[in-house]
Amino acid sequence: MSTTQERPGLVAGMDGRRRTGKGEHALVPDVEVRTYYDRPVLKQPTWKHWIPEYLFLGGLSAGSSLLAFGATLTGRRTLARRARIAAVGAIGAGTAALIADLGRPARAANMLRVAKVTSPLNVGSWLLTFYAPAAGVAAAADVFGVLPGVRTAAQVGAAVLAPGVATYTAVVFADTSLPAWHGARRELPFLFAAGAGASAGALGLLLAPAEENGPARRWAVAGALGEVAVSSLMERRLGEQGEPYRHGRAGWISKVANACALAGAAVGLRRGGRRGGALLAGALVFTGSLLERYAVMEAGKQSAAEPKYVVKAQRERLAEREREAPPA
Amino acid sequence: MSVTMPPPQPSGVRDPAALSGWAGHPERVGFFTDTSICIGCKACEVACKEWNDVPEDGINWLGQSYDHTGELGASTWRHVAFIEQRARIPAQEAGVDAPLIEDVPLTQLEREQGFRWLMSSDVCKHCTSAACLDVCPTGALFRTEFGTVVVQEDVCNGCGYCVPACPFGVIDQRKSDGRVWKCTLCYDRLRGGFEPACAQACPTQSIQFGPLDELRLKADDRVHRLHDEGVPQARLYGHDDDDGVGGFGAFFLLLDDPEVYRLPPDPVVPTRDLKEMWTTAAKAAATLIAATALAFAGRRAR
Numbered sequence: 001m002s003t004t005q006e007r008p009g010l011v012a013g014m015d016g017r018r019r020t021g022k023g024e025h026a027l028v029p030d031v032e033v034r035t036y037y038d039r040p041v042l043k044q045p046t047w048k049h050w051i052p053e054y055l056f057l058g059g060l061s062a063g064s065s066l067l068a069f070g071a072t073l074t075g076r077r078t079l080a081r082r083a084r085i086a087a088v089g090a091i092g093a094g095t096a097a098l099i100a101d102l103g104r105p106a107r108a109a110n111m112l113r114v115a116k117v118t119s120p121l122n123v124g125s126w127l128l129t130f131y132a133p134a135a136g137v138a139a140a141a142d143v144f145g146v147l148p149g150v151r152t153a154a155q156v157g158a159a160v161l162a163p164g165v166a167t168y169t170a171v172v173f174a175d176t177s178l179p180a181w182h183g184a185r186r187e188l189p190f191l192f193a194a195g196a197g198a199s200a201g202a203l204g205l206l207l208a209p210a211e212e213n214g215p216a217r218r219w220a221v222a223g224a225l226g227e228v229a230v231s232s233l234m235e236r237r238l239g240e241q242g243e244p245y246r247h248g249r250a251g252w253i254s255k256v257a258n259a260c261a262l263a264g265a266a267v268g269l270r271r272g273g274r275r276g277g278a279l280l281a282g283a284l285v286f287t288g289s290l291l292e293r294y295a296v297m298e299a300g301k302q303s304a305a306e307p308k309y310v311v312k313a314q315r316e317r318l319a320e321r322e323r324e325a326p327p328a
Numbered sequence: 329m330s331v332t333m334p335p336p337q338p339s340g341v342r343d344p345a346a347l348s349g350w351a352g353h354p355e356r357v358g359f360f361t362d363t364s365i366c367i368g369c370k371a372c373e374v375a376c377k378e379w380n381d382v383p384e385d386g387i388n389w390l391g392q393s394y395d396h397t398g399e400l401g402a403s404t405w406r407h408v409a410f411i412e413q414r415a416r417i418p419a420q421e422a423g424v425d426a427p428l429i430e431d432v433p434l435t436q437l438e439r440e441q442g443f444r445w446l447m448s449s450d451v452c453k454h455c456t457s458a459a460c461l462d463v464c465p466t467g468a469l470f471r472t473e474f475g476t477v478v479v480q481e482d483v484c485n486g487c488g489y490c491v492p493a494c495p496f497g498v499i500d501q502r503k504s505d506g507r508v509w510k511c512t513l514c515y516d517r518l519r520g521g522f523e524p525a526c527a528q529a530c531p532t533q534s535i536q537f538g539p540l541d542e543l544r545l546k547a548d549d550r551v552h553r554l555h556d557e558g559v560p561q562a563r564l565y566g567h568d569d570d571d572g573v574g575g576f577g578a579f580f581l582l583l584d585d586p587e588v589y590r591l592p593p594d595p596v597v598p599t600r601d602l603k604e605m606w607t608t609a610a611k612a613a614a615t616l617i618a619a620t621a622l623a624f625a626g627r628r629a630r
Contacts, residue, residue, distance in 0.1 A: 036409060036590035037392045039399055042497040044487040068614065070624040092413040103486015103506025108464075114467035117606075118599050121489050122465035163613030170612070171605045175598050182598050185605050189612035197619055215623040222619060230454045245369060304492065311587045314594035 033308045033315075040175055041310040044301050050101035051084030052293040055169050056199060057094030057127075059192055059289075061087045062166035062217070063200025065135055069159035070215055075211065079216065083200070084139040087158065091132045091165075120171040130164050134158040166196035166217040169285040173300065179298075179313060180303035187234035191296070192228055198223025199289040205268070205282030210261055210275050217272040217281070224261035224268075224285045231258070241309060250298035253291050329483065334456060334574070334589050340457045341541045348471035354628040357476030357518065358466055358577035359527065359535055360543040362550060363448035363589075366534040368394060372449045375529035380405065384618065385506070399590055405511040406526050409589050411446035418531035432451060433452065448589045449535055451503070452477070452498045452511035453566060454577030460490035460499050460510075462599040475540070476513040476577055484508055495595035513577070540577060551581060559583070563593065572596030 033167055035041075045051075064087035071080035099108045111125035134157035135220025141151030170192040174185035183186070197219045206214025231254065235242040264284030303309045334347035345353045378380065385403035393410035400407045438444040454476045461469045461477050468483035469490060479499075486506035490499050501511040514524035522528070522548055527537035536543060547564055554562035565586050566576030572595050586593045 032590055034587050036411070036588060037395075038389075040497060041587070041590060041592050043491045043494065044501050045492040054480075063616075068618045068625075074624050092560075092569070101488075102509075102520050103387055103488065105486035106482070107483075110466040110483055111487070113483065114465075116465075116467070118602060119465045119489070120605075121463065121487060124565070125465060128369075128435060163616045164609075166616055167609040167612045171609050172489070173343075174605045175602060176489075177459060177495040177595075177598050182494075183602070185601060186608055189609040190615065192617040193612040201623075205359040218623040219619070222623070223537050278504040281561050300492065304497075310592055314592055315587075318594050 006222050009069050021156040023056050033311050035311060039307065040172075040305050041307045044304040045124040045176075045178070045193070045297075046103075047297070048101055050097040052093045052297040054097040054101070054291075055293045055296075056195070056290045057097065057193065058169055059196035060165045060199040060203060061090035061094060061135065062131075062162035062194035062205060063223075064090065065131075065138075065158040065162040067200050067204055067219065068138070068218060069155055072155060073210070074215075075271075076208075076212040076215070076218060078218050079208040079212040080205060081142050083204055084116075084215075086200075086203050086207065088135045088139040088316065089162070089321065091128070091135055095132060097100045115276045120168055120175050124165075124168040124172060127161060127168060131158060131161040134161065134200060163193070167193050170180075173296065176300070178300045179308075179309040180197070180238070180239045180299040183238050183241045183313075184234050187230055187237070191230045191234065191292070194223050194226030195289045195292060196223070196286050197228055197314075202282040202285035202289065205272065207288070210273060210278060213272070213278055217278065220270070220281060220285045221265045221268045224265040224288060227289060228258050228261050231295075241303070241313060242310070244299040244302035245295065248298070250295050250302055250304055253298060254295035257288045257291035257295055260284045260291065264288055308326075330513070341544070342574050343475070344456050344471055344574075345473050345475045346384075350471075350473045353473040353475075355539040355541075356577065357538060357577070358475070358540040358543060358580070359451060359512070359524070360547050360579060361449055361451065362534050362547070362581045363446065363537065364559065364581055364583055365532045366447040366449055366548075367532055368408055368410055368445070368447035368588060371525035371529040371530060371531060372535055373397065373404070373408060375525040376406045378513075379517070380512070382509075383502075389449040400452070400496075400500075400510075402509040405449045405451065405509075409446070409448045409450060411588060412585075413444050413446060413584075414442060416483055444583075446588065448529075448580065448582065450589065450591070451526070451578050452513070453496055453573070453579075454511075454513055454589075455599045457568070457599070458573070459493040459495060459597045459599060462597065462602075463488060463489045463493045472515055472518075474513070474515075474518050476515065476518075478512045478515050479506055479508060479510060481509075493598060495592055495597060497582060497590075500605045501537050504584070509597070518622035526573030543579075544590055547579070554581075572600065573610060 008052035032205040050254055060185045062082040068083035093104045099105050116122050132153045137154035138158050141147050167189045174188050201216045201219030201223050208216055235245045242251055266276055268281035272281050333342045334342050339354055382403050392397055392413050395410045397404045399408050458477045466485055468480045468484055472478050484507040488501050490508055499508050501508050523537040527535045546566055551562050552565055561583050564581030565582050569575040
């Protein structure tokens with residue numbers, strides 16, 4: 001198949017519009033993007049606002065379970081109990097959000113009809129099936145002070161499953177054809193892991209007494225900085241494919257998210273040891289982390305809506321292959 | 329290649345039905361859509377709607393030549409694309425806003441008319457390595473004994489994961505009922521020994537149905553004949569077992585680049601990178617554990 005570079009006479013865009021913006025007889029750029037009336041090649045996700053909210057709540061719950069586990073081990077009783085209650089609340093709300101997003105919510109249990117590793121959503125459903133009850137039992141046993149053996153087992157179980165709960169959602173997004181998500185497959189798990197730490201640390205700052213909030217503060221600050229760092233690295237590595245993260249709705253949501261995260265980290269570092277500073281830092285980091293999920297969701301939609309992200313990358317890939325192994 | 333790439337059957341065509349556990353299954357079947365003889369009658373769209381009882385999806389004027397359905401979707405399982413290409417003739421340049429084809433080798437007739445039509449009936453590709461099927465968490469999407477990919481509507485819970493997974497933007501959610509829908513390659517008709525409704529209705533045999541290995545031989549013959557007859561731009565799309573989806577169950581003969589017809593030039597099943605993605609997630613999870621340990625490390629000051 002010949003590549004488009006060999007067709008200097010063709011204008012870009014099959015709808016007759018010129019994308020070069022250089023006038024009627026503009027030179028064709030290196031890789032020209034031709035489309036069918038500018039229509040998207042891919043379908044946009046049908047997922048509604050529930051999905052980024054679930055991403056956030058799942059990470060928040062997983063992070064809180066880890067924070068609670070560490071707090072128990074180091075004798076921070078109040079932090080442990082409150083983080084545990086946060087963990088079960090977040091995973092309950094998150095699961096409800098997931099079900100609300102289904103086209104047929106009454107069939108939610110069909111998620112457990114099979115077990116298949118090629119479906120990250122199925123793997124995640126199984127993770128949740130074990131994680132959510134563990135988090136629930138851990139919190140209930142703590143609050144009511146009963147069943148110490150069961151409580152310990154549930155706490156350990158929740159802490160063991162938590163890192164999976166925090167990161168599998170990145171594989172759900174990466175395992176699609178959307179350039180902004182599939183292209184970001186090396187960074188998204190780290191972005192979501194950082195988000196889990198940031199949000200859980202932030203909630204810890206809001207909930208824990210100042211004398212026990214050291215670990216929550218460190219997590220909120222490190223998580224927030226991690227989110228900003230990973231998302232910048234991701235956008236840079238993606239190059240043109242990273243544009244959807246910088247433009248439009250995704251772009252401004254992401255900017256506000258980064259501002260919140262950086263401000264929250266700064267306040268947390270300087271004033272996090274006092275109640276007022278902890279509350280402000282927690283609120284900022286919490287908001288930033290939630291907004292970051294919305295930004296990733298929007299970027300995926302934007303990369304599906306623009307056919308150039310699909311066509312151009314694939315054309316370049318084909319041209320690369322032809323350079324390496326010219327057709328006979 | 330992919331974690332799910334099936335081995336070839338003796339004829340050379342990959343055999344996804346065997347990988348899915350069908351023993352003694354019938355031959356893999358599919359479509360060869362030869363767009364060089366499509367006349368844009370949309371009989372395929374109508375036959376598909378009639379047979380499969382697919383609801384109306386909008387009576388729209390899209391400003392896309394004779395195309396009023398736009399693209400494949402939950403309620404459009406065959407879609408005819410219309411592209412009007414005009415040769416660059418100086419007198420026409422000012423007012424005519426249609427794509428130009430001056431460098432494309434044209435047939436005698438097209439040269440005389442200074443114009444050519446591209447018409448193509450698009451359909452689900454029934455990929456050898458199908459993203460929608462791979463990512464479906466309920467098992468609603470399944471591989472039939474014919475090697476095709478079908479949604480079980482009594483199982484689908486409308487999670488929508490298959491929608492952004494498909495590298496062709498084919499499958500979609502039907503808002504009115506929440507589930508996802510796409511071409512079944514007329515699974516019910518196949519089981520009854522009939523050919524799919526669209527192929528049956530096609531008056532020019534632009535849509536050909538049959539065993540995939542036979543269709544590929546026919547397609548090879550056809551593309552060579554077109555080259556001999558002075559249509560050098562004819563090319564096959566989706567006939568290669570080693571492409572990013574392991575070959576299409578429904579492939580095409582095109583007269584221009586795939587993207588001109590809203591087809592991705594180099595589609596890849598996202599699950600091809602599944603191992604890398606799970607490994608990265610495991611590394612991120614390990615980082616999270618390490619970060620927890622660090623956050624609690626040091627003296628117990630507060």
